[in-house]
Amino acid sequence: MSGSSSRRARTAVSVALATLSLTVLAACSSGSSSDVPGGKKPAGEDVAKQAQSAPDTAILPGSTMEKIKQRGYLIVGGSQDAPLWSQLNPISGRTEGFDAEMGRMLAKYIIGKPEVKIVSSATETREALLQNGTVDVVFQTYTITPKRAEQVAFAGPYYSSGQAILTKKGAGGIKLPADLNGKTVIAGANTPAIAAIKQVAPDAKIVTFGSDPECVAALRQGRGEAYVQDQALLVAAVKDNPDTTVVGEPFTADPYGIGLKHDDAAFKTFVNDWLRKIAQDNSWQQAWKQTLGTVVEGNPPTPPAIGGVPGS
Structure with a gap:
């Protein structure tokens, strides 16, 4: 999504966000939030908890995947104020939405459990956060473009908006x-x-x-x-x-990709393989139904073809 679109989205939800408690506002202003153990979680199973994990052979020695697995949680650059995409729930202390659920599913695939730490990022900072290794991935309605692909890599697309x-x-x-x-x-x-x-x-x-x-x-x-x-x-x-x-569905194409550090071919291949698997086992569709599908009429759309747009 463009910088102007992101600003418009924040404006559209500013009234709702103003009602959050001071505790939540303090959490948002700290620059990061965590879904790792210790936070209060809602009852019941979510899509990520039931998602598959990668075989041990896919976690290559010395790879980004191995580093994440050894750390025990995935660091995601994302938002906490984007309704239905990635928004902090003030009651559960958990970030909810399609992007947030995708991040947890990727964590489950790498680590074996959906443990995620979200670092707040903005349109102007996403590339830097990836380049300097502050975050492992970016899930933030991040439109794939050839210009952006000169600075970062993109897995996907994982969603086609428009x-x-x-x-x-x-x-x-x-x-x-x-x-x-x-x-x-x-x-x-x-x-x-x-x-x-x-x-x-x-x-x-x-x-x-x-x-x-x-x-x-x-x-x-x-x-x-x-x-x-x-x-x-x-x-x-x-x-x-x-x-x-x-x-209906979008009638123009705005492909969202998962931002990755440039020149990490093994991690990009790993994430793309994961995207294909969650499309095949219906996890992607279930995540859509529980988030975007609660307000978008009709059945889940078909996940976009991996590598199907310039820059991916």
């Missing part, structure tokens, strides 16, 4: 991008959504607003029949506005 459609719950009539034809469609001013709408629905009437909260408010007020924006932002909007829903 422009998607938000409507009022129960509105009906819009299931596919072509259904936007003849409708009044809301978009953020100067965002990629405008060109995307024109491409798939040239007869749509586009109205623009300056921010994501304004766009969502306009939809809820009936000033448009749909709102088009990056799916990662829309799922955050649904979290705070349960009278809205995301319909």
Whole structure:
């Protein structure tokens, strides 16, 4: 996700975050949080606890995988304020969401248990955190681009986001991008959504607003029949506005990758092999259902092809 998109996402959830306790705010400001033993965890099993572990032969001597296994936990660069992706739960003290669950599943695969330490990272710091070895991986809606791939490596893509459609719950009539034809469609001013709408629905009437909260408010007020924006932002909007829903899958491509240190071919191969396995054994789909799938209508999407985009 771009820096501007990340800022818009933070703005969209700022009101909700303001309600967190002082304890949670202090934890967030410390720069890292931990899901390693000692924190209070919710009852019940999650996807990561039931996920598979790597065979001993896959943990090569002297490799990054061996270093992580010997340490006993995976260090992930990520967020704590991204609803449905990676957000700190103030009650359990646990980070929840699709990215967070993916990090725990990777930890389980390497270590044999889903132990993760999350180091807060930002768009401007992700590359540095990987380059200097502060984190092992980055899970943070990290869009794969050839330019970024000059500084870091990417496993994946593990998720394909892109422009998607938000409507009022129960509105009906819009299931596919072509259904936007003849409708009044809301978009953020100067965002990629405008060109995307024109491409798939040239007869749509586009109205623009300056921010994501304004766009969502306009939809809820009936000033448009749909709102088009990056799916990662829309799922955050649904979290705070349960009278809205995301319909269908993204209709443009924004591939998210797992950030890795550059020139660690063995670790990249290992992580890509893991991604293929969790797609085959349905773990990826289960993680989607329990996170993004709670607000995105329909069945889990097909995981993207590994190495299928430039820079991966």
